Amino acid sequence: MRLLRIVPDDTKFDFMRFRRISFPISALLSIAAIALYFFHGLNFGIDFVGGTLMEVQTKAGPADLSKMRATIGGLQLGDFQLQQFGAPDDVLIRISEQPGGDEAQQVAVQKVRAALGDEVDYRRVEVVGPSVSNELLAYGTIGLMLAILAILIYLWFRFEWQFALGAMIANVHDLVLTVGFMSLTHIDFDLTSIAALLTILGYSLNDTVVIYDRIREMLRRYKRMPMPDLLNASVNATLSRSIVTHVTVAMSLLALLLFGGQAIHSFTATMMFGVVLVGTYTSVFIASPILIYLGVGSGRMGGPEEPEAPALAPSQTPAPASRSTPGPRARARR
């Protein structure tokens, strides 16, 4: 049986050459994402701004949104949104936080229930008061920071500090772009989004670590290979794995996106963007070349135009080269 090979054996793409394009592009995209965050904003869900979310299903036929809008509008509850949710008889009602603290939110729910009466099934009712929403946002942000810090420390122990820093820059870049994506698409930003961001962080790091692992191995084995060549070789060697893995993750996510239902739709869409699209790009075009800028292997001779270093006697190995390879601590661990 002939097996499928998405990536042919022994590819020799010159990924590092693209760093002069990929870094400016990433910088621009990151700035755009940050600008989006500040000027376009995120569509914060009730988890973070408080308020009420109701999912109702009309019992007789498709929902009449304009009639429902008029009914709820008559209740004087301030800002509210109605939105079709998945099916034509399914409606999502969002009511902004009521002034007057935690009790006031409950009053709003009672009013809406009384107004809509028995015409609808209440599939979901979520009420988050101001004291909880502030906390959730704080916990969410602290959680992301903590995760980044914990992973940074772990990578610092396992690799050189340049690798830890490189991975961090690359993956924070992933998060920034994903937040930009969420702002652009106006996806609800709620607790599940924090989960999505953390998963993207985990996955991207997973991917970056696989390539870094290979780079570390190559650094040890080829003491004189110029850095760009070494990075290219590492990325090429792991390319098939990267593609196969991302295809399977994309398949899992596609299944969730198509069949997983509305409730996790925004979660999977975010993951699809963050893991499959951005994560793959970052590992290859950002995380690896950034090591050059961070000075890994700077003691190595030559640039990409020089021929590969011929085999030399061990005694002639230049001393600076060994400085850039992982120290005895990392070696002892093997």
Next chain:
Amino acid sequence: MLFFTRWKAAAILLTALAVCLFAVPNFFPERMVKNWPSWAQRHIVLGLDLQGGSHLLLQVDAATVRKDQLLSINEDVLRVLRTARIPFTGRAIRGNAVEVHITRDTDIDNALGKLRELSQPVGGFAGTTGQRTIDVAQNGGVITLTPTDAAITERVHQAVDQSIQIIERRVNEIGLVEPTIQREGIDRILVQVPGLQDPSHLKELIGKTAKLDFRMVDLSMTPEQAAQAHPSDSEILDGEKGEKYLIEKRVLVSGADLVDAQPGFDQRTNEPIVSFRFNSSGARKFAEATQANVGKPFAIVLDNKVISAPRINEPILGGSGQISGSFTVQSANDLAILLRAGALPAPLTIIEERTVGPGLGQDSINAGEHAAYAGAALVIIFMFVTYGLFGLFANIAVAINVAMIFGVLSLLSATLTLPGIAGIVLTVGIAVDSNVLIYERIREEVRHGRSAINAIDAGFTRALATILDSNITTFIAAAVLFYIGTGPVRGFAVTLGIGIITTLFTAFTLTRLIVAYWVRLWRPKVVPI
């Protein structure tokens, strides 16, 4: 890498089998599982988002707790100084403290000593923090008693414990199925009721403090006059229909003296009523009060609202009576429940509510199942097409991996939420990745000219190091998520975290074992990947 001793292989297979077996109870109906030995009964609990139900987060009002404590310190100061016969003036609650002015300078030291005795170690005898309940300070003739933060926290903690008991009694009375009521943090209570579609009634029951007092109506002036005169011993309270009453502050008998309350119907008017019975001390107090006040009205006050203000026609000596207000059958029933369960030590506020109807829950389960099947089918086919026989090995390993996740979840009696299902689907991705890493490495070693067995061995050795590194980073993310997350997010972190552990287990043992046996049986000259 490919050599396993017989007992090691057996241990690996047994571990995997045992963990998978723990998942078995989930596939049998609950009434069958009930007859099994208790260690075999553990199963996965469906989260409220999947089975439907209500989640309410309540907060104890710390301000009320603080106020109550100041009131009790205020009373204590009065008692202590009177007992010691120390003259004082200007005893009052100012801000967060009680102040008292000692009239004679010669009494100050004595008063200070006596008042300091009011301050106890926080946590009673068990308290080891060395903190005390009250800070006593003196400035000239003025002594200030401030309850410490530690004491307030302790009180709030106790209030939560008491509230949990009372809520349990109230909730059990209305016959809800398997409610969970538990403490969250310092001042919060989480109430979860599976299957509850409309929590309005539950919220009504929980939201009432149910503090019941019997007091006299003050007839010395009308409520309108009182609004101008501000009498110190009486207060204006609303009635059920918004009418005003002037009620004495002194409590004749409080709800704490009730031993029973039952809903019923008035024999003459046939209106719903609540009949009640006092304990002996309550009965005595009530008898004395009614004897002394025949012909005058008294008020039944619930949560600072007058339910009714009947006239005392004759002394009530039997220790029982009935409350008639404008009750419906439902509200009479509720009041009886509230009175039997007792009053909450402080009001509770609902700060978060999440209710999922059973329709949405079932839809979510179906959606999760469909997504899992579709994802699995896609991945299984893709792996087989890409790696052939080894793809098949990978699929077996991943299937066992998923079974093991369910086993561990059952063992922990963990809650499975919709994001939890998403976590499992993603774990499949990670589990597949570990196999991909191994196989790609083997392919590479083959290209470098190693022999089949050599390449497989080297592939495993090198790939496993990478798998460990990459999975630990993801695990850290899952751990942080678990630590900070609440509810559904935590469900996601749990399955992801468990999934990573089972993935590491299968990658390091099972996949290796399967390949090792295949190598031993077939002695391959070329690797078929």
